[in-house]
Every structure is written in structure tokens, then in C-alpha cells.
Amino acid sequence: MLNRAIYTEEHQQFRESVKKMYAKELVPYVEQWEQEGIVSRAFWQACGENGMLLPDIPEQYGGMGLDFRFNAIILEETAMAGTTGPAFGVHNDIVAHYINNYGSEKVKQEWLPKMATGGAIGAICMSEPSTGSDLKEVRTKATPVEGGFVLNGSKTFITNGINADVAVIAARVGDDSGAKAISLFVTGCDQKGFIKGRKLDKVGNRSSDTAELFFEDLFIPAENMLGKQGDGFIYMMKELPQERLSIAISCQAAAQHAYDIAVGYVKERRAFGKAVFDFQNTKFVLANLKAQLQVGWAHLDACIEALVEKRLTTDEAAAAKLWHSELRCKVVDDCLQMFGGYGYIEEYEIARLWRDARVMRIYGGTSEIMKDLISRSI
Incomplete structure (x- = not known):
């Protein structure tokens, strides 16, 4: 591997700490997670204790206030340890950023500190049984009601779907077709109407839990919409x-x-x-x-x-x-x-x-x- 000039001494020290932590908390358990089809929550909490969750999220929300290169080191070292089971790309790089960039202050304070400790694991809910890469065709529907929205629909191929405590959901508000009706919502996965289906039996990447999710009259408060209505796409x-x-x-x-x-x-x-x-x-x-x-x-x-x-x-x-x-x-x-x-x-x-x-x-x-x-x- 080339000498990589993008990383400073601080980055290299962080990399060494990740390697040391993985030798103890990850490598010995990869085969077990492969067989069980899920990464243990204890590992996520250990990652939180070692400053490996939400490194580039502001410190006021429990992150470390660093730059994306720290996220990259975590991704690299996870793969170099022989697994991509712990879905840091979803938790650190996607869900946390949606919440931080578009969530209300209340939503950020509610979820980001928990995600930073490993007390809450994040999932992003976009793909549907009839909609994969074409996100404009999302069919999960959010119906406006007093105080918020009621969601009905389903998602599939959701990484962290079983372990998830907090989810960002793409849903359609109104009857308009296309991208302009899509909005994003955040919700706790223990809410009534948020149903975790089966853990999908995949060809590979088996230690990463992937699930079907269903929403049956799932109420989401108005303040849990991310950003503006219709700007989700x-x-x-x-x-x-x-x-x-x-x-x-x-x-x-x-x-x-x-x-x-x-x-x-x-x-x-x-x-x-x-x-x-x-x-x-x-x-x-x-x-x-x-x-x-x-x-x-x-x-x-x-x-x-x-x-x-x-x-x-x-x-x-x-x-x-x-x-x-x-x-x-x-x-x-x-x-x-x-x-x-x-x-x-x-x-x-x-x-x-x-x-x-x-x-x-x-x-x-x-x-x-x-x-x-x-x-x-x-």
C-alpha cells in the first residue's frame, strides 16, 4: 500500500487504537456473528466506549467533532479485519448525517448522543419490495394527521434492520407522483406500528443483519420530519x-x-x-x-x-x-x-x-x- 499523505499523525494514532480494539472485540467473534446472522450489541457499545461511533458529528451531540477521514479509517480497518458485518457505513456515515443535517434540535438531542455510545443503532429505510435503486418510486405513504403523520408501507433489504433502535424513513406525502412528494422521517423502532419482519437469509455478508420492515399506522410527530416536506429526494x-x-x-x-x-x-x-x-x-x-x-x-x-x-x-x-x-x-x-x-x-x-x-x-x-x-x- 502506498504511503497515504491524506492521513496525519493523529489519524494514524486513531487507526492503531481501532486495530487494538478490533483484536480484542471484533476478530475473535466474526465467525460467531456469521453463524448468528447478527453483530452483538455489546460490540456496538464497546465501539461507543472507544470513540468509534459518530466521529465527525459535533461534540455537542455526543460525537467527536472530527473529519470524515476518521470515519474512513473505521471502514478500512473493519474490512481489513475480514468483515463488513458491523454496518458503520449506515450508522456513522448515513443515519447520523441525515439527523445532524436535517433534524430538529430536539431530534438531534434525542438520538445522536445515544448513537454515539452504541445505545442506539441506526438504519436507513429506502428500498422497498418493488423499488430499489429508483428512489423516486417510493410507495410507503405518510398521511398528515393532527400533530404529525401516519405511515403505512414496507421496506426491504434494510441493513441493521433487526438491531435498529432508530430509523430514517423515506415516505410519500400526498398523491403526487415522482420525487417532489417524498419526505424523510425519523422514528424510534420500538414505536407501535413499527414492525420488524424476518431477518433475510443472504448469500454473503451474513453477520450484517438485513431485514424486512413494515409500518402499520405508525404515528410520527411533525417535528420528526427531517427538513422540509417534499424535499426528501x-x-x-x-x-x-x-x-x-x-x-x-x-x-x-x-x-x-x-x-x-x-x-x-x-x-x-x-x-x-x-x-x-x-x-x-x-x-x-x-x-x-x-x-x-x-x-x-x-x-x-x-x-x-x-x-x-x-x-x-x-x-x-x-x-x-x-x-x-x-x-x-x-x-x-x-x-x-x-x-x-x-x-x-x-x-x-x-x-x-x-x-x-x-x-x-x-x-x-x-x-x-x-x-x-x-x-x-x-
């Missing part, structure tokens, strides 16, 4: 660059981790009287992957720097999400091949990394949608 478009960059960061780090363990394996594994690493094909494949990873880190750092300086554009973020998610799949697939038959055995970490990689070309907007968004800027 605009807010989502403003926040998507950070969401997609977060995915790109996880993908790049996960690809690097797969490469690192593959290098270690081929140097130990022997075939035809010599290490697998000594075959020319192995060296050429690894050399090609190393070059791609080098380019990936340089590009990623440029995007992180642009986000911190508030100049990362929507199409640039889409390109980052597209490129790094595709890279992750390519790198992990090539690395699994080097393990031979053992790469397809569950007890080998590379098998899990291979399964986990595939959804990233769908999650946060499919590769096809990313290409469409990029094409609009041409």
Missing part, C-alpha cells in the same frame, strides 16, 4: 456521495485484505515440489492485482480528500462506488482461484470474502445505475 441526492464513497472505501480495503491473505497462502502452499508463488502465472496474477490496488488506493484517497473539502461531486462518487466495487469482486475472485479447491471451503476466510464481495455491486445503487448517473455528466 433532494436530501437523499445530497447525502448519496458520502454513502457511495463509504462503500468504495470498504470495497478497496476488503480487496486489499483478500490480496494479503492470498499472498501469504501461495508462499506457504506447495505444488509440484515448489511454492505456488514460484510459478510464473501466480507472480503475474499477483503483480497485476498489486498494480490495480495501487491505483485504487490513490484514487480513493483523492475522493476522500475531495469529500472532506466538500468538492466531491455526485458523478465522481458514483464512479468511485462503481470502480471499487467491481475491483473488489475481481480481486477476490482471482485470489480465491489461487487457493484451488480450498478456496471453496467455508473454513477458509477467502470463501467468505468471495461471498461478501458480490453484493457490493448492488448495494447502495447497482453498477448499472452508477453508469447511468456517470453518463449524465458527460
Whole structure:
């Protein structure tokens, strides 16, 4: 990996503290979480105690008042530890930002301090059974009533859906079609009418709980609307660059981790009287992957720097999400091949990394949608 100039000594010290904490609180439990299909709440609370939740949220709301590079370090080190199960990209980088940027003072004071300690886990509720990447077609409906709104509808593929204590929900107010009727709401997940359905059985990324959610006459007070009525789609478009960059960061780090363990394996594994690493094909494949990873880190750092300086554009973020998610799949697939038959055995970490990689070309907007968004800027 290149010497990364975007990080200061303070960032590096934070990275070391994250690694130390993960060695004790994360790595020993990854297999357990994979089997149970959910990350323990005790881990979230440990993250809160170690200053790993809401690092770039103002201190007055329980955060650390730092910059997004600290968020990026958490995403990188989580992936480098061999898992993306703890969905920090959702909790830290999405839900907390919606609440901080568009919530009332009451809403911010109610939820952000709890999220910072791990006492409340966040979920973002956008995707629906008939609506994925096309957010303009959200069908969950919010009906105005005295003092607020009543929500009815359903969501699916919701990360942190089972663990969630607080949710940001996209819903349609009124009968207008298209984006102008969409508003955003925040609610506690223990409210009457907020129903958690089944935990979805996924191909990969199994330790990240993903659920179906249902809203049956769920009352949400008027002050729990985020921002202005009808501006929800605009807010989502403003926040998507950070969401997609977060995915790109996880993908790049996960690809690097797969490469690192593959290098270690081929140097130990022997075939035809010599290490697998000594075959020319192995060296050429690894050399090609190393070059791609080098380019990936340089590009990623440029995007992180642009986000911190508030100049990362929507199409640039889409390109980052597209490129790094595709890279992750390519790198992990090539690395699994080097393990031979053992790469397809569950007890080998590379098998899990291979399964986990595939959804990233769908999650946060499919590769096809990313290409469409990029094409609009041409």
C-alpha cells in the first residue's frame, strides 16, 4: 500500500487504537456473528466506549467533532479485519448525517448522543419490495394527521434492520407522483406500528443483519420530519456521495485484505515440489492485482480528500462506488482461484470474502445505475 499523505499523525494514532480494539472485540467473534446472522450489541457499545461511533458529528451531540477521514479509517480497518458485518457505513456515515443535517434540535438531542455510545443503532429505510435503486418510486405513504403523520408501507433489504433502535424513513406525502412528494422521517423502532419482519437469509455478508420492515399506522410527530416536506429526494441526492464513497472505501480495503491473505497462502502452499508463488502465472496474477490496488488506493484517497473539502461531486462518487466495487469482486475472485479447491471451503476466510464481495455491486445503487448517473455528466 502506498504511503497515504491524506492521513496525519493523529489519524494514524486513531487507526492503531481501532486495530487494538478490533483484536480484542471484533476478530475473535466474526465467525460467531456469521453463524448468528447478527453483530452483538455489546460490540456496538464497546465501539461507543472507544470513540468509534459518530466521529465527525459535533461534540455537542455526543460525537467527536472530527473529519470524515476518521470515519474512513473505521471502514478500512473493519474490512481489513475480514468483515463488513458491523454496518458503520449506515450508522456513522448515513443515519447520523441525515439527523445532524436535517433534524430538529430536539431530534438531534434525542438520538445522536445515544448513537454515539452504541445505545442506539441506526438504519436507513429506502428500498422497498418493488423499488430499489429508483428512489423516486417510493410507495410507503405518510398521511398528515393532527400533530404529525401516519405511515403505512414496507421496506426491504434494510441493513441493521433487526438491531435498529432508530430509523430514517423515506415516505410519500400526498398523491403526487415522482420525487417532489417524498419526505424523510425519523422514528424510534420500538414505536407501535413499527414492525420488524424476518431477518433475510443472504448469500454473503451474513453477520450484517438485513431485514424486512413494515409500518402499520405508525404515528410520527411533525417535528420528526427531517427538513422540509417534499424535499426528501433532494436530501437523499445530497447525502448519496458520502454513502457511495463509504462503500468504495470498504470495497478497496476488503480487496486489499483478500490480496494479503492470498499472498501469504501461495508462499506457504506447495505444488509440484515448489511454492505456488514460484510459478510464473501466480507472480503475474499477483503483480497485476498489486498494480490495480495501487491505483485504487490513490484514487480513493483523492475522493476522500475531495469529500472532506466538500468538492466531491455526485458523478465522481458514483464512479468511485462503481470502480471499487467491481475491483473488489475481481480481486477476490482471482485470489480465491489461487487457493484451488480450498478456496471453496467455508473454513477458509477467502470463501467468505468471495461471498461478501458480490453484493457490493448492488448495494447502495447497482453498477448499472452508477453508469447511468456517470453518463449524465458527460
